[in-house]
Amino acid sequence: MFLVxxxxxxxxxxxxxxxKDVDDVLAKAAARDVKFxxxxxxxxxxxxxxxxxxxxxxxxxxxxxVHPLNQDEEYDVETLRTLAAEPGVVxxxxxxxxxxxxxxxxxxxxxxxxNHIRIGRxxxxxxxxxxxxxREDTLAILREEKAMDCAGVLHCFTEDRETAGxxxxxxxxxxxxxxxxxxxxxxxxxAARYVPLDRLLIETDSPYLAPVPHRxxxxxxxxxxxxxxxxxxxxxxxxxxxxxxxxQNFSQLFHIDAxxxxxx
Ligand SMILES: [Zn+2]
Ligand SMILES: [Zn+2]
Numbered sequence: 001m002f003l004v005x006x007x008x009x010x011x012x013x014x015x016x017x018x019x020k021d022v023d024d025v026l027a028k029a030a031a032r033d034v035k036f037x038x039x040x041x042x043x044x045x046x047x048x049x050x051x052x053x054x055x056x057x058x059x060x061x062x063x064x065x066v067h068p069l070n071q072d073e074e075y076d077v078e079t080l081r082t083l084a085a086e087p088g089v090v091x092x093x094x095x096x097x098x099x100x101x102x103x104x105x106x107x108x109x110x111x112x113x114x115n116h117i118r119i120g121r122x123x124x125x126x127x128x129x130x131x132x133x134x135r136e137d138t139l140a141i142l143r144e145e146k147a148m149d150c151a152g153v154l155h156c157f158t159e160d161r162e163t164a165g166x167x168x169x170x171x172x173x174x175x176x177x178x179x180x181x182x183x184x185x186x187x188x189x190x191a192a193r194y195v196p197l198d199r200l201l202i203e204t205d206s207p208y209l210a211p212v213p214h215r216x217x218x219x220x221x222x223x224x225x226x227x228x229x230x231x232x233x234x235x236x237x238x239x240x241x242x243x244x245x246x247x248q249n250f251s252q253l254f255h256i257d258a259x260x261x262x263x264x
Contacts, residue, residue, distance in 0.1 A: 001033040001243045004250045005221040007155050007203035010039040011050040032225040036264050042067035059264035063091040068098040071105040090254040092120040093128030100133040120150035127152035156205045161191040175201035178211025181230045197245045202227045
């Protein structure tokens, strides 16, 4: 089996006491058939230090961007464009809107989100979108900026089935994290059943949000296996089929050669 963690923050894991180093994290993942990783940036300095931490690897690709929760300080859009063009960067983000935690930076979040989509269209790199308490504005900006041209994924999806439908209409993929395993997530499970297998991704968003039965512990890429097993039951397919579909979707969306995924 070959599983991909389509969204993890490899620089956010606990290297003090839980893991020796990145090799250790990736080995624990490989032991559970999780063999390819998209390491997601949340600030520009964070992108640079994460690349240093991870190094060049056949089985890790990167995104470059500034998270909506990190808009308290301005950043240089030209620097974003330059870094995002680097080899090894397959996506813009994470970007998007979060009105739940930082409504006071709304205007700046929107401007930043638009910039990420514009650069994504220029560079032909899809956008990784985070949204919380901002459903309507997120959809409006995706439409206004013609995000269908570069495509993208709504990551760690927690919206309803109707919103999933609107994102699918825009050509977007939808990624589910461990939240789908939570006891009170019935509305989310309904959305997960609705998203077709060929538009589905899975992720950990580690170190946050460990899936059942690991809740409360640190999340790590190895645990995308638990998300895959849970999603397979929801979709009524084997774990193998779910792994195959989500790996193929990952390859398609982020323009990663299927041969590279098999050889990793
Ligand atoms: Zn996010
Ligand atoms: Zn994230």
